[in-house]
Amino acid sequence: MIGNNLMSEQYDIADIDFDTLDKLELSRNGLTGFEMYYPRVSRNPEIKKIYDLIKKVAKSNASILIQGETGTGKELIAGTIQAQSLRADKPFITVNCAALHENLLESELFGHEKGAFTGAISTHNGKFEQADGGTLFLDEIGDMHPSTQAKILRVLQEQTFNRVGSSKTIRVDVRIIAATNKDLGKDIEEGRFRPDLYYRLNVVPMHVPALRERMEDIPMLAEYFRRKFCEELKKEIGGFTQEALELLEHHNWPGNIRELRNIVERAVLVVGDQRKITPEVLTMSGKDYFGSGGMERRGSERTGTNFKTLNLEAIEKEAIIVALQRTKWVQKLAADMLGISPRALNYKISQHNITYHSWRKHS
Secondary structure, rough: OOOOOOHHHHOOOOOHHHHHHOOOOOOOOOOOHHHHHHHHHHHHHHHHHHHHHHHHHHOOOOOOOEEEEOOHHHHHHHHHHHOOOOOOOOOOOOOOOOOHHHHHHHHHHEEOOOOOOOOOOOEEEEEHHHHHOOOEEOOOOOOOOHHHHHHHHHHHHEEEOOOOOOEEEEEEOOOEEEHHHHHHHHHOOOOOOOOOOOOOOOEEEOOOHHHHOOOHHHHHHHHHHHHHHHHHHOOOOOEEHHHHHHHOOOOOOOOHHHHHHHHHHHHHOOOOOOOOOHHHHHHHHOOOOOOOOOHHHHHHHHHHOOOOOHHHHHHHHHHHHHHHHHHHOOOOHHHHHHOHHHHHHHHHHHHHHOOOOOOOOOO
């Protein structure tokens, strides 16, 4: 066993004391210690770069814009920033901008006075007031209506706002972290997002890679979710079998970390006490779920291609990276998958300038 007997040796990951990390939970933000410190213990080079950037900017008051696909863990990155900031003991308030209608979102953000509109039976403090002194995380900000964007811009510029139905100016000290899965540059061109707000938010940009681009973290994330749901459900089950782990590591994960979380939660629900999680348990959603790579891969099979470009050089590089990811960056296995010799693969790796953090040299 590794470290404090938390994980099987088959995972081949660094020592991680989940119990100690979970004791670091900040009661006001609802994230566990592991969720807040995941970038710190990640094995992926890009996530490590994000963590290095977080260490540099966390203690400032600069606005941060986190971009990435849905389900990649953008809120976890925001939680890490909060945990290492000078506001760590202050509120960390989250708002999902896509979940509320324009009028409801304005009331949610800025609050309202009693009688401001039908149903306003009492005065309500908005998220900005609740986050005073701390951090406000605006998730899916790309879905925010332009009129609300203008009011957010005012708060960023002046740190003041008015509740709905009130002329009284309220001053707050709030740091803004925003996240989106949209291409805001395109939205600006098409008039859906204010460029002045974009530049205010994008003081420190961060891009979170998709889970398929950080396969080396899957064992750690899967084990964390297993422990989390075992505790919630009061179940005692074993870890993952080697076959189950390999199944997880070779899936394309179109739904990213959120998809992994849901699959592990279901597995913990259905597996028997004291039993390990096997491939049969993981594939209960459909016998071809992992075999076809989920909805995204099934869609590509129908259309015949899923290439982002038809540039042959780019396609070759993408195929090599995919093969390396699926074989856990073992070049000999990747060469077999690609149908070329290890020597030819080594040449192409150098040609495309492909690197991996655990390689000392191409072999």
